[in-house]
Amino acid sequence: MDLESREVVENRASQTQKHEVQFTGDTRSYFSIWIVNILFTIATLGIYSAWATVRNKQYFFGHTLINGHRFDYLATPLQILKGRLLAIACFALYVVSSTYFSVIALLLIVVWCIALPWIINQGLRFNLRMTRYRNVQFSFKGRYKDAFVNFVLLPVLSIFTLYLLLPWVLKRIDSYIHNNIHYGDKKLNTQLSTREYYSIAFACFCMSIGIGIVVAILAMVTGASFSESPQIITGIVLLMQLSLVMIVTSAYQAMVRNHVYNNSHIEGVAEFESGLEPVDYVILNVTNVLAIVFTLGLAFPWAKVRKAKMLAAATVVHLHPEAEQVVNVQQANQSSFAEEAANVFDVDISLT
Amino acid sequence: MQEITGKLYSAGCNVSADYTLHCSNGQMTLINDDGTKLLAPLTDIQLGVAISGQAQDITLPDGSRFLPDDVNFRLKSDFDSGFIERCEKHKALVLSSIVLCPLLIYLLFFVVVPNVAASAVTLLPDGVAKTTGEQSMLLIEKVALEPTELDIAQQTEINILWQNSLAQLRLSNEKYRLGFYRSDFFGANAFALPHGQIVVTDALVTKLAQHPEALRAVLLHEIGHVEHQHSMRIAAQSVASTVALAVIFGDLQGIAELTLGVGSAIMQQQFSQDMERQADDYALHNLETYGYKAADFATALKLISHERQSEQNDWSKYLSTHPQVETRIQRAMNYQNSK
Numbered sequence: 182m183d184l185e186s187r188e189v190v191e192n193r194a195s196q197t198q199k200h201e202v203q204f205t206g207d208t209r210s211y212f213s214i215w216i217v218n219i220l221f222t223i224a225t226l227g228i229y230s231a232w233a234t235v236r237n238k239q240y241f242f243g244h245t246l247i248n249g250h251r252f253d254y255l256a257t258p259l260q261i262l263k264g265r266l267l268a269i270a271c272f273a274l275y276v277v278s279s280t281y282f283s284v285i286a287l288l289l290i291v292v293w294c295i296a297l298p299w300i301i302n303q304g305l306r307f308n309l310r311m312t313r314y315r316n317v318q319f320s321f322k323g324r325y326k327d328a329f330v331n332f333v334l335l336p337v338l339s340i341f342t343l344y345l346l347l348p349w350v351l352k353r354i355d356s357y358i359h360n361n362i363h364y365g366d367k368k369l370n371t372q373l374s375t376r377e378y379y380s381i382a383f384a385c386f387c388m389s390i391g392i393g394i395v396v397a398i399l400a401m402v403t404g405a406s407f408s409e410s411p412q413i414i415t416g417i418v419l420l421m422q423l424s425l426v427m428i429v430t431s432a433y434q435a436m437v438r439n440h441v442y443n444n445s446h447i448e449g450v451a452e453f454e455s456g457l458e459p460v461d462y463v464i465l466n467v468t469n470v471l472a473i474v475f476t477l478g479l480a481f482p483w484a485k486v487r488k489a490k491m492l493a494a495a496t497v498v499h500l501h502p503e504a505e506q507v508v509n510v511q512q513a514n515q516s517s518f519a520e521e522a523a524n525v526f527d528v529d530i531s532l533t
Numbered sequence: 534m535q536e537i538t539g540k541l542y543s544a545g546c547n548v549s550a551d552y553t554l555h556c557s558n559g560q561m562t563l564i565n566d567d568g569t570k571l572l573a574p575l576t577d578i579q580l581g582v583a584i585s586g587q588a589q590d591i592t593l594p595d596g597s598r599f600l601p602d603d604v605n606f607r608l609k610s611d612f613d614s615g616f617i618e619r620c621e622k623h624k625a626l627v628l629s630s631i632v633l634c635p636l637l638i639y640l641l642f643f644v645v646v647p648n649v650a651a652s653a654v655t656l657l658p659d660g661v662a663k664t665t666g667e668q669s670m671l672l673i674e675k676v677a678l679e680p681t682e683l684d685i686a687q688q689t690e691i692n693i694l695w696q697n698s699l700a701q702l703r704l705s706n707e708k709y710r711l712g713f714y715r716s717d718f719f720g721a722n723a724f725a726l727p728h729g730q731i732v733v734t735d736a737l738v739t740k741l742a743q744h745p746e747a748l749r750a751v752l753l754h755e756i757g758h759v760e761h762q763h764s765m766r767i768a769a770q771s772v773a774s775t776v777a778l779a780v781i782f783g784d785l786q787g788i789a790e791l792t793l794g795v796g797s798a799i800m801q802q803q804f805s806q807d808m809e810r811q812a813d814d815y816a817l818h819n820l821e822t823y824g825y826k827a828a829d830f831a832t833a834l835k836l837i838s839h840e841r842q843s844e845q846n847d848w849s850k851y852l853s854t855h856p857q858v859e860t861r862i863q864r865a866m867n868y869q870n871s872k
Contacts, residue, residue, distance in 0.1 A: 214584070
């Protein structure tokens with residue numbers, strides 16, 4: 182690299198502005214939104230849930246700021262309601278047929294596998310299109326074929342490799358999702374490393390083993406008194422499994438989030454940085470669940486706001502001056518059916 | 534009206550500039566520092582969602598958008614922005630919701646859903662019960678049942694008892710069919726499918742071999758389940774509550790489902806205990822009506838539950854799925870006494 186071009190690079194680097202992501206929501210105001218959402222949703226037999234969704238999302242979007250500009254959630258309650266009714270109809274059909282006619286349910290699983298990639302794509306498309314920062318919307322341009330390979334074919338194949346391929350498959354899924362995100366007319370570029378996914382997976386594996394050994398030692402020390410009642414032991418084993426899953430998935434999510442953010446940029450617009458400490462994130466999730474369980478759910482808003490604050494505080498965005506020139510390309514509104522179908526059938530495809 | 538400062542985002546792009554908003558006579562005016570003026574009639578603008586801690590934004594007819602700096606800014610209140618936000622700010626409503634929500638959930642899932650399910654089942658055509666029963670039978674047969682090892686004489690003996698009972702109850706022996714199977718999975722047990730198929734395991738027959746009158750009582754109990762459409766009601770109830778859960782809590786994420794999952798399991802249990810009692814009553818009533826003894830059913834319960842209890846330690850009695858077996862035996866004895 183010659184002297185002149187290095188100067189240009191440095192010059193550019195100094196022009197980017199570093200902004201920490203801010204979250205301005207608080208437990209008190211979110212609690213009242215949350216409880217009123219539940220009350221109205223039950224009282225209207227679920228119809229209000231569409232309004233609840235919009236208020237929920239707008240609360241978190243609108244309280245998330247980069248450089249003093251907030252995000253917006255653009256879907257209207259009626260859009261959500263329409264999609265939800267369709268999804269519920271499909272879901273009811275599925276439940277009825279699988280309860281009364283067990284054989285048809287098997288057939289529906291095949292249909293579900295074929296529809297799944299489309300539903301995932303539509304869900305991402307809808308959610309991103311309904312996300313706006315300043316006056317520009319996001320969008321998603323993934324194709325059915327790629328989604329089918331990444332979400333159906335490869336995960337099934339990885340079972341036959343005793344899950345040895347799984348970290349690579351997870352990398353491909355994250356890569357597929359992020360590399361198809363657009364902000365206005367600009368594309369998000371995410372370069373993920375397979376090696377990093379394997380070391381994260383290895384770390385998680387070691388963590389599980391480590392926790393397993395600690396639990397086994399504890400069990401040996403204190404176990405004698407329980408040995409006569411198998412129910413207590415079953416209960417404890419179940420509890421251990423749940424907490425192990427929670428701890429390991431939290432650590433995994435934190436490490437993957439850091440890797441994805443630190444290797445993503447929108448050409449000429451923004452670079453991202455995430456410094457989420459896996460240990461902090463694990464502690465946050467564990468204490469959140471404990472708080473929710475011991476308050477019979479009432480701590481949910483507190484837990485959610487707390488999580489949003491931690492995620493925002495761990496994120497930095499470097500904005501280029503050219504960011505002002507991004508142009509919106511969204512026009513027509515599509516239905517939210519696929520997103521709803523994904524919600525109801527509980528297919529989690531969260532981006533964080 | 535006072536001046537409101539804020540940012541104006543240009544239509545369809547990322548550029549923003551500081552503007553000041555004035556409203557008067559149904560007209561809004563936006564003025565820039567350098568004197569640029571934008572005018573729009575209030576009837577043509579679109580208002581954003583009003584939510585705690587966020588300014589309500591104003592979208593102009595050309596697609597540009599004004600976002601006030603003051604997070605408490607509200608231009609005016611329509612249904613979405615006004616009524617809902619007022620509810621969310623209403624302290625008494627928020628506090629009483631903490632009590633009202635669980636109460637409403639209880640009413641919905643323990644009162645409304647079971648009743649709707651029960652009345653919906655009576656509307657289902659017979660064909661549904663037939664198909665459901667046949668398909669379930671197909672699966673159960675594959676998974677948990679093996680051909681019977683009872684000798685022909687024993688089978689014939691029970692079949693005669695069965696045909697007599699059907700004749701007495703004036704029930705069709707085309708609908709009601711009895712089948713013997715060997716099953717390690719079910720142990721000493723009998724169950725009924727909605728289309729009238731009744732399954733008795735070899736272990737049960739062996740256990741009640743010396744008490745044919747007790748076996749008759751068990752068969753009547755199973756017929757009671759079919760006559761009251763119990764399997765169909767359980768199915769309808771689980772469909773109704775699953776769909777209701779999905780509709781209401783599709784959006785409230787995780788926790789609600791967790792709490793309600795436990796609730797619906799208890800509810801199902803309660804529902805099936807009521808059903809057992811109903812089937813018991815059917816058996817007891819018909820035993821007495823056709824000149825047998827209600828105590829026969831008590832005998833059957835005693836014989837079946839005897840071994841089960843001796844297998845279990847004290848602790849698990851509390852978790853047993855049939856903790857009320859003593860009560861059921863008592864009811865059978867008293868039923869006889871009261872007649």
